[in-house]
Amino acid sequence: MCIKKTVLILSILVILLLPSPAQGDNSYLDKSVMDKGIVKLNYQSDKTVAVRVSRGEISYDYIMRNGNNNIPLQLGSGEYIIRVLEHLDGNKYRQVAQKTVNSNPADVKAVYLQSIQMINWDKEMMAVKKAGQLTEGMENDGDKVRAIYNYIVGNIAYDHAKAQSVGAGYLPVVDEILKIKRGICYDYASLFAVMLRSQGIPTKLLMGRKSDVQEYHAWNEVFLKEEGKWVTIDTTYDAGMRTVGVQAFMIKNNNDYTIEKVY
Secondary structure, rough: EEEEEHHOOOOOOEEEEEOOOOOOOOOOOOOOOHOOOOOEEEEOOOEEEEEEEEOEEEEEEEEOOOOOEEEEEOOOEEEEEEEEEEEOOOOOOEEEEEEEEEEEEOOOHHHHHHHHEEEOOOOOHHHHHHHHHHOOOOOHHHHHHHHHHHHHHHHHHEEEHHHHHHOOOOOOOHHHHHHHHHOOOHHHHHHHHHHHHHHOOOOEEEEEEEOOOEEEEEEEEEOOOOOOOOEEOOHHHHHHHHHHHOOOEEEOOOEEEEEEEEE
8 A cells, every 4th residue: 555665765775984075164054943852054155965864863854855955853852863964876875064053942843844955845835835725714723634634644645556566765745646546555644644744734744554454554643732742643554544434533553563764
């Protein structure tokens, strides 16, 4: 029901610790938005640039594409090491810069409202405008979540051909998904996150395993303000159930999922 793990998660980057070029005043890293749980990368290079963000023993890798240079610090408050890498060949990268930052946002949920690579949005996008239309006049976050959920589950079909052909490092383009009304699990989860984040509802995009889905999977957790808790929602799974005439419950059992990555 979804796709190979290598499509959703970047292959392991081999970092070669070669001599690094001078980095001047470290202005390549903009920390002015750390209160929102992100930093911005402004590193300029004629080569492909990647970033490795580490906190403790956990690391996330990002190849900088699609014009979105926001790097999330989603592993909680504390010290992060941010390594900037330049591509050499294959999966080999050279570290060219390193910076340690301390993240301590007033609201740890703020990072799950931001536009990042895999949840890329701005207020002019079709998906954001559609979310506004679907939730117009609603004040309760739960009602907004339900309206957007119903729209996605009822209008976006699973794209089996794309699941077989999409390449590693794929990033969703949510307006395209909304236009063609087809997508893979990554597309469903990204579209749902974009539409909810744009309405001020903290939303995570998760990757990992579902107990009754053979392939690697993507889904969401959404913070319901009125209930004061995160809930698990899987629009891909429920859209599939609807096609065979089964009405699924929107909120899922967390125990059916194994989380490997959180964005």
